[in-house]
Amino acid sequence: MDGQTSFSLGPSSLTEALYESVRKRIVNGEIAPGEKLTEIRIAGEYSVARPTAKACLERLTALGLLRRTTHKTAVVPKLDEDDIRDLYFSRETVERAAVAALARTATVPQAAARAQAAMKAAAGDMAFASQVEADIAFHSALVAAVGSRRLSRMHEVILGEVHLTMGQFQAHRTTHPMNVVHEHDDILKAIGDGDPERAQQRLAHHLDQAQGRLLGQLRRERSEEASA
Amino acid sequence: MDGQTSFSLGPSSLTEALYESVRKRIVNGEIAPGEKLTEIRIAGEYSVARPTAKACLERLTALGLLRRTTHKTAVVPKLDEDDIRDLYFSRETVERAAVAALARTATVPQAAARAQAAMKAAAGDMAFASQVEADIAFHSALVAAVGSRRLSRMHEVILGEVHLTMGQFQAHRTTHPMNVVHEHDDILKAIGDGDPERAQQRLAHHLDQAQGRLLGQLRRERSEEASA
DNA sequence: GCTAGTATACTTGTCTGACGATTCTGCTCG
DNA sequence: CGAGCAGAATCGTCAGACAAGTATACTAGC
Secondary structure, three states: OOOOOOOOOOOOOHHHHHHHHHHHHHHOOOOOOOOEEOHHHHHHHHOOOHHHHHHHHHHHHHOOOOEOOOOOOEEOOOOOHHHHHHHHHHHHHHHHHHHHHHHHOOOOOHHHHHHHHHHHHHHHOOOHHHHHHHHHHHHHHHHHOOOOHHHHHHHHHHHHHHHHHHHHOHHHOOOOHHHHHHHHHHHHHHHHOOOHHHHHHHHHHHHHHHHHHHHHHHHHHHHHHHHO | OHHHHOOOOOOOOHHHHHHHHHHHHHHOOOOOOOOEEOHHHHHHHHOOOHHHHHHHHHHHHHOOOOEOOOOOOEEOOOOOHHHHHHHHHHHHHHHHHHHHHHHHHOOOOHHHHHHHHHHHHHHHOOOHHHHHHHHHHHHHHHHHOOOOHHHHHHHHHHHHHHHHHHHHOHHHOOOOHHHHHHHHHHHHHHHHOOOHHHHHHHHHHHHHHHHHHHHHHHHHHHHHHHHO
């Protein structure tokens, strides 16, 4: 049995660490939408070689967290109304399947309940980033509990973009987080009751609310720009 | 000189061409499951630099067409029973949403009809690879017709793995392709009738058949190995 | 003859440096 | 004032190199 000699928790490689770090900065909105990310800039900021930075940007591009065409600089995408609708249509497809599967066996995922607790805690002190994280964690746990590697893989990509848009609208949050918490509870309850239909219906309603908030904030922001 | 110029109109870059070529070889079963693909081998076979080969292998790994862990050589995965079930669960999730959406507006995608024709043509001369391609093209067209970029993106990944398994069982095809054609027709008809429920039900049945064939062939192959 | 531990070869991770190709920018010229 | 051109910035690809990790073969000891 070996001692505690290695960083078993941290990323296994430099590329991995770089990817995680840049990803975090993008989804949290620290890098504004439309901002350019050149390979050289990343390489410079993190003191890595350009090929390493390149690999990182390519990965993020594949996940939809950056947009890039050949010979052009990668930019953080600004999702428009169509994007958000498309994103939520895809999201609903995946999550519907998940909650239906869970409700069929009436298994309420523990991790989702934990995320709920975290969200309630964060609701008090208005820690926005924590709220978003807990929200994401809740939905992530829901899908993970199904136990399908491929469904989770698809969902991760979708949630990445969801996280991105939520991060970008950070300063304009309009709803009390407790509303979200209650909607989550409704979904869990339906799952616990073994009622796939109701679970899907609650989920659809919840996602509809979330999508509506995003679209509303997008329109608000746009009209602000127009009057400026 | 013709060797270099052949890339000019298809893929935009060398990396792209390399990726397409290797991908094709994998899904068609030209590279056997379990076979190792070292970066150096790819670089040598295609006369490209190792970093280019590396990028190619990384992309394929992200799509599930190769398996690889740090510092280990990439291998073509051999999907087991659990993998196939998981794959088809995910596939059904995505395609159900697609046919339901199409049926709601009763729009029968042209491209799917064309794929059907191609499949009928290939059925006569038992051109296996063409049959698989037409099958894939049909389902791909179905999802593409919905017009959701993200749904299509997810579906592409799924279909890649589906193609892979079908290619690997190439020599053991058990069903007449016309059966598949008829099942496809049923789905299209339900969509044309604007009946989302029936469309989903037909689709589920079709996928169940396909999954059953794959599992059957997998078991057959395994018992052959055991007796040898 | 067999197990165990070490030495060696193979492969990948990452870096440095470089050159051609492409896109963008700003400037000159009509 | 617009259009075309030159230069700068950036990306695509390559070559070569070294360190670090993994797998394998070989030797030593029982």
